[in-house]
Amino acid sequence: MFNPDSWQSHAEYHTNFKNLKACFPSAIRMELWERYPTERRKLISLNLDPVGEFLSRFYPPAGRPAKNQAQILRSLILFALLFNRTDAKLSLTRWVRDVLPYDPVLAALVGSPSPDALPPLGSYYDFMNRLWGGSRKAYSRSSFLPASKNGKKPKKEIGPDGKLVEPEEDSFHTLDLVKRICSGEALQDGSQDILQHTFYLAALLPSISFGLIPQAGLVVSGDGTAVAVHASPFGRLHPSCDRHCSCPFHTSCPRHYSDPDAQWGWDSHEKHWYFGRTLYMLCCYCPDTKSDLPLLFNFTSAKRHDSINFLYAIDALGRHAPGITPGSICLDSAHDNLPTYQLLERWDINALIDINARSSSYSGLPEDISLDKQGLPFCQAGFRMCPWGFDRNKNARKYRCPLKCGKVSECRCSDKCSKSSYGRTVYLIADADLRFHPRIPRDSDLYRSIYSQRTACERLNNRVLNDYHLLDLKIRGDDHYAFWAMVIGICIHLDAWMKAGKL
Numbered sequence: 482m483f484n485p486d487s488w489q490s491h492a493e494y495h496t497n498f499k500n501l502k503a504c505f506p507s508a509i510r511m512e513l514w515e516r517y518p519t520e521r522r523k524l525i526s527l528n529l530d531p532v533g534e535f536l537s538r539f540y541p542p543a544g545r546p547a548k549n550q551a552q553i554l555r556s557l558i559l560f561a562l563l564f565n566r567t568d569a570k571l572s573l574t575r576w577v578r579d580v581l582p583y584d585p586v587l588a589a590l591v592g593s594p595s596p597d598a599l600p601p602l603g604s605y606y607d608f609m610n611r612l613w614g615g616s617r618k619a620y621s622r623s624s625f626l627p628a629s630k631n632g633k634k635p636k637k638e639i640g641p642d643g644k645l646v647e648p649e650e651d652s653f654h655t656l657d658l659v660k661r662i663c664s665g666e667a668l669q670d671g672s673q674d675i676l677q678h679t680f681y682l683a684a685l686l687p688s689i690s691f692g693l694i695p696q697a698g699l700v701v702s703g704d705g706t707a708v709a710v711h712a713s714p715f716g717r718l719h720p721s722c723d724r725h726c727s728c729p730f731h732t733s734c735p736r737h738y739s740d741p742d743a744q745w746g747w748d749s750h751e752k753h754w755y756f757g758r759t760l761y762m763l764c765c766y767c768p769d770t771k772s773d774l775p776l777l778f779n780f781t782s783a784k785r786h787d788s789i790n791f792l793y794a795i796d797a798l799g800r801h802a803p804g805i806t807p808g809s810i811c812l813d814s815a816h817d818n819l820p821t822y823q824l825l826e827r828w829d830i831n832a833l834i835d836i837n838a839r840s841s842s843y844s845g846l847p848e849d850i851s852l853d854k855q856g857l858p859f860c861q862a863g864f865r866m867c868p869w870g871f872d873r874n875k876n877a878r879k880y881r882c883p884l885k886c887g888k889v890s891e892c893r894c895s896d897k898c899s900k901s902s903y904g905r906t907v908y909l910i911a912d913a914d915l916r917f918h919p920r921i922p923r924d925s926d927l928y929r930s931i932y933s934q935r936t937a938c939e940r941l942n943n944r945v946l947n948d949y950h951l952l953d954l955k956i957r958g959d960d961h962y963a964f965w966a967m968v969i970g971i972c973i974h975l976d977a978w979m980k981a982g983k984l
Contacts, residue, residue, distance in 0.1 A: 483540035488533040489551040494592045495525065501589040512586055520562050523975040524555060524590055526984045531682040539611055539675060549593070549600040553608045556581065556591040556600075561965070561972050564950050571954055577602045612679060612967075613960035615672030625735035631714035631745065631756065658792045659820040663827065668796045672959070676967045677777060677801040684974035685802055688774060691983045693767045694805065700931055701776065701807040702764055703794060703816070704938035705787045706946065707748040708780075709757040712740035712957055740957040746783025758783050758959065760945070760966065761790040763798055766937040772977040773937040773944070776805060778966040780959050787815040792824070809833055809921075811935035822915035831920050833932045850907055852917065857924055858907050862894040866907060868924070877908035878918075945969055 489497070502510060514521075529551050540547060560569070560576050567587075569576035581587055581599050588596045658668060688694045716736030748755045763777040779794045791812065798805065807830050812821075814835035825832040836852060849861040858866045858880050866880035867888055884892040885904025892898070899905035909917060921928045946952045949969040956962060978984050 483537040483550075484546035485533070485537065487546050487548050487550070488537075489549075489592050490533075491528045491530050494551070494555075497592055497594060498525065498589055501585075501594070505585070505589075509585060517586065517590065519979060520559060521590060522984045523562065523979060524559060526978065527555070527558070527683070527971075527975065528687070529554060529683060531686070532679055535678060535682055536611070536675075549598075549604065550608060552592045553600055553605055557605070557968050558971055558975075559587065559590055561949060561968050562975070571950055573605065574602060577605060609961065609964050612675045612964060613672060614675050615670065615960065624741070625737050626716070626741060628716070628734055628736050630716070630736075630738065630741070631743070655788055655792060655818050656820045658789065659824045662792065662796050662824060667800060668793050669800075673779060673797075673963050674801065676963050677779075677797055680778070680967045680970050681802050684971045685776065685805065688974055688977065689804055691978060691981060693770065693772065693774060693977055693981060693983075694765060694776075696804065696806065698808040699765060699806060700809045700811060700934050701798075702766075702811045702935040702938045703761065703791050704813060704935075704942070705759045705761040705781075705790050705815075706942045707746060707750070707755050707757065707783070708760050708946070708952065708962065709748075709755040710740050710743045710957070711955055712738065712743060712756075714743070714745070714756045742959045744783045755783070758962065759785060759787075759790060760942075760951075760962075761787065761794050762938060762941060762945075763794050764937050764941050766934040767977065767981075770977060770981040772980055773941045773973075774977055775941055775945075775970045775973055776802065778963065778970055780963050780966065787813075788818050788821065791816050791821065795824075809931055811932050813935070817916060819916055822919070826915060831931075832915070833919065833921065833928060833935075834916075836916070836923075847907070858909065860894070860898065860905065862892050862898075864889055864892065869906075872908060875908055880907045880909070881905070941973070944973060949973075 532554070533551060536550070556576075557573075560573065563569075564571055567576070567580050569580045577599070581591065581593075582596045585596055588599060591599070593599050661668060685694065689696065716738040718734055718736055743757050745754055745756055746759060747753075759781045761779045761781055762775055764773060764775045766773055777794055777798045779790070779797060781790050781793065795810075809831035810825060811833045812835070814837040817834050817837035821834070822832050850866075851859045853859060853865070857868075860866055860882065864883040867883050867886040869879040869881045869886075871877070872879050882898060882904030883889045885902070921931070945966065949972065951962075951965060951969060954965060956965060975984075
């Protein structure tokens with residue numbers, strides 16, 4: 482059960498810290514100020530009271546009261562802030578058993594009255610499990626799954642740009658998901674809801690109050706990144722398996738998988754297949770402090786296309802982050818599909834999405850005319866056609882031959898393209914397709930200035946995976962990956978508060 486009196490309030494944490502500091506010898510007190518000055522300021526400013534009120538509903542009404550829950554969460558955040566800077570390195574077990582009990586400074590930062598009163602390791606994992614809304618039955622040591630579960634990499638088409646080609650069925654899937662979102666149906670299965678709302682209470686709300694996340698004209702960017710796991714895709718044979726059975730290499734014997742949720746996926750950045758999962762992140766850029774702030778972490782299957790991941794993520798953001806209203810959304814060409822444009826148009830959000838060259842067809846466009854990523858036409862000779870105003874009668878944008886407009890000196894197709902002295906003309910109907918004619922024209926300075934903020938996703942991916950070592954953590958399961966992503970996200974917001982001078 483959850484006893485509100487057992488949750489260490491923010492005021493109690495401050496009082497406990499001041500009392501401990503007064504009891505320290507002068508040498509330890511000096512060490513507190515000199516060894517961990519930034520971590521001390523971050524944890525003292527982190528108010529976990531809203532988190533305690535929210536988590537109380539996920540404990541049973543009877544039973545032994547849970548103790549030290551606030552200290553456990555604060556300890557995990559401090560552990561992430563000090564990754565590879567203590568003897569624990571990246572091991573939670575060593576952090577709890579070998580570091581905290583012997584360092585009174587760290588114990589004081591956690592909020593424990595003494596190193597002897599620190600919670601045991603099992604309490605940490607129990608706390609993690611309570612924040613996961615899904616099932617973990619497949620992780621039981623008695624759970625054995627077919628040997629063919631992860632045996633082969635998916636047979637999917639890789640485009641010339643090195644990216645995974647969106648299957649045709651995914652385009653129908655995006656339309657179905659948009660319909661479900663518009664009808665008010667929640668797309669998520671609820672497994673990550675507690676973590677996402679905890680992240681909102683602990684990190685997003687303070688960032689909004691500090692003015693780091695604007696409530697008007699917010700530019701949100703989205704992107705997915707590959708997270709390879711350390712588990713083997715082949716599993717481990719059942720102990721009772723007959724080693725002399727007739728099946729070659731025991732291909733039909735059931736196996737135990739240490740990470741059964743992991744799957745094969747394509748890493749378009751490294752251009753290779755990987756075994757793991759996809760981390761899809763929504764983020765924003767704060768120009769005043771030049772900080773990149775995560776808004777939502779969502780772990781999905783490595784097989785799922787980013788166009789689908791975005792719809793799950795934007796639906797979860799709307800449900801778990803009230804007060805955050807995107808004015809514009811920046812996405813790469815993997816998200817270029819009409820249902821996404823229609824959804825953002827319905828929500829009155831500016832869509833800034835790169836045109837996918839593999840699906841740049843346009844209704845009524847001549848076969849020898851192609852479009853670039855900005856949705857502008859190229860003639861058959863490979864030159865960008867010149868914009869020539871807007872034709873109100875045809876409700877279309879007009880483009881002329883670059884040779885006749887004097888933009889190029891010569892053209893090898895001048896005798897084949899058009900015999901007219903005016904040159905060839907192409908009209909792109911303005912209302913025909915939201916993909917090619919978004920609210921903000923792709924060739925405008927405003928579009929380029931807003932879309933440049935999408936690089937925040939790339940920088941945050943690097944911070945989460947490398948600076949905060951998510952790829953190096955020896956963890957298994959969607960639940961632990963999602964939990965540590967939430968903790969890392971809180972740390973990134975604490976870094977931004979420090980940078981903005983709000984601590």
